[in-house]
Amino acid sequence: MVKVEFLGPIQKEALELEIDNLNEVAAILQKDDAMKEWLDNCAVAVNDTLVTSLECALKDGDKISLLPPVCGG
Amino acid sequence: MVKVEFLGPIQKEALELEIDNLNEVAAILQKDDAMKEWLDNCAVAVNDTLVTSLECALKDGDKISLLPPVCGG
């Protein structure tokens, strides 16, 4: 089981998914209308490390985070 | 009478001179051995305003200041 969580302003409950890689996450979220406005500008972290490609194998217990545009300060 | 004062580390008493322009100041100070090391790197102010050329008429009561290299902070 892999957990997908949505940070900051994304109003969406975390998901628990049986998946092996980030391509599957992308395929699932692309079908979610509420996520359409976010996918273009969200960064992705796997176990709290930002990743820049979908070539990333996932294992049981991994945590994926979606980070929308930021504005600290 | 024009007053010439030496600021910061220049160990020299102020002068009172009967002169009409900065060229005369230059001529006088160039003859002063103790001033040789300073003239190359001193800035000049007339009545507390920095000047960048010797083309400056002087009148009675004017004050000339010599400012050696600075290092605030």
Added chain:
Amino acid sequence: MLSLYNGALDVPKILKDWYEAEAKSNYGAYIPFVGTVRSEDGIDGLSFDIYEPILESWFKDWQKKAKEKGAVIKMAHSRGDVMLHESSYIAAVFSPKRRVALEFIDEFVEDFKASAPIWKYDLKNGQRIYAKERSTAIKGSGILA
């Protein structure tokens, strides 16, 4: 040193504590940057969400960069609501040399704005509205699209 506070920062106290903590470290330059909530667009204040695990690793990378230059970096940020004219952010660099300090605080603050996982909301008429148009997508965003 990264410190997170609920609500507004006590700026004089933080600036003093940091100054005194490094008083004997032989740094010649100390440059804090203080960010304060401005009155504009009729807001009553701002509110912040922070994702701490990634903020901490981002900050650790900057601590490493500071160390390579013989410098030290400190940061404080607010969680939750910060009202008009209160402060939500302080970053500070200590360095032996002024040029290093002046350049480092600029680079740090700009990367903070572009990369730190913090989300800002306008507080307006009792609502908390994501400041989308003022936000920046983190580098590498969009891979799921």
Added chain:
Amino acid sequence: MLSLYNGALDVPKILKDWYEAEAKSNYGAYIPFVGTVRSEDGIDGLSFDIYEPILESWFKDWQKKAKEKGAVIKMAHSRGDVMLHESSYIAAVFSPKRRVALEFIDEFVEDFKASAPIWKYDLKNGQRIYAKERSTAIKGSGILA
């Protein structure tokens, strides 16, 4: 605002007073630069001479530049002796915008170093020695040579 003090600066108090003085002025960014005496070359401290009339007119020009950018500049400096790990200099900019503030403090501090009529001496073995090799000739120097 230009403040000169005999001896070391009370940094926490000055940073606090300036912050509080501008608390309602709606500036988003406050960047102080604090200069502290470092231990090097066996000095016991530094000492400063200031020529105030020209320092004041130099500072007035910078106040005008700040105003044109919607910013405010403040400065404090020590006269006389300042010992190791004490501070002799604070400059600070307040601005609505962070980019203006970051650029302004850099330009101000660099021009201060090159132009402000202040002379620095090393205090060493009871002597007061002009820091000639660390000093900079003011622009336009040498016309009398």
